[in-house]
Amino acid sequence: MPTPTTRELIVEQADALFYEGGYEATSFAEIAAALGISRGNFYHHFKTKDDILDAVITRRVEKTRVLLDGWQAEAIDPRARILSFIRLVIANRAKIMAFGCPVGTLASELAKLDHAAQDRAAEIFGLFRDWLACQFRALGAGERSEALALHLLVWSQGVAVMASALRDETIIHREVEGIEHWLATLTDLAPAQ
Template sequence: MARTNIDKRSRLLSAAVELTYQNGFEATSLADIAREAKVPLGNVYYYFKTKDEIGEAIVELRLAKLSAQRQRWNEAGSPKDRLCACVQGVFENKDCLAQLGCQVGTFCSELHKAGGPVATRATEIFAQHLAWIESQFRALGKGKDSNGLAVHLLSAMQGVSVLAHTFHDSGLVARETKRLKSWIQSL
């Protein structure tokens, strides 16, 4: 029985992630999530009492995925290699970015328009990402400039994601990530 519960919760969360990415958090209803997960609507409330609980679960999932990515990036040899691996992740996602925008960026932006505790919690996704990027610049010996460099890099990655989505052009991501990697290597 426990496995069935985990499977249903996992299906509901996967459906919520996919639907909120495609349609937005506000536009996605609990009924939509239940239908996509092939779970009766009444069962949704067993796993998630409110839509905010689903939002919190999406934030936790995003944090876990970012943590796993950071672990992979940390396997690269030098801080420059780790930063380039981070930028490469944006490149590898270029087609999705052109079609639907950044999963994290659009989710956080939408949540912050509405405000509330889920939006506040979602801030942690970018805060952790920014802190990791800053730590790489510190490891490169950039000292007090590390935070500014981290903000610049994260802003460039998010900015090109917005532009790629706006123009439906994955080539923008390809060109900008190439420039960012060259910039990192020149530091």
């Protein structure tokens, strides 16, 4: 694996700091200090905070595509692929409890700020929605596929918000179990007549 460039390290660190502390609250100085680089070196790679945000969103989009491609390749059955998405909340429960969902927190913060990048951040939800809709179509849900995908996204975001707000891991386990049960009960996924 090649050694990451300074630019890549800045984006990785900014991504972590934006997630843990928020985009607006994170400064150039904090990112540079966390990496132990000079501000001059930092400014050589990024002129504005919005430039960093753009790179962070691009990184998250790329990582999401890799994740979805991996789930697609790992499981032949679309139901098993959907379960991979559902169980992501369990796998990331410690970070979700501490900071919320990385996609949801950034999209929400940028929406509150009425930031020009809010649509780009929400694009990640679009990737998940489209991928989930494809899985539901493969299960035979037809025209209901997008509605089912959006329902699952909304449910998982609610789980992340409540688990983070209440700092209660049992919410995650109970709700993931409920989502798994819901998916198992979707036996008649033929398109509605």
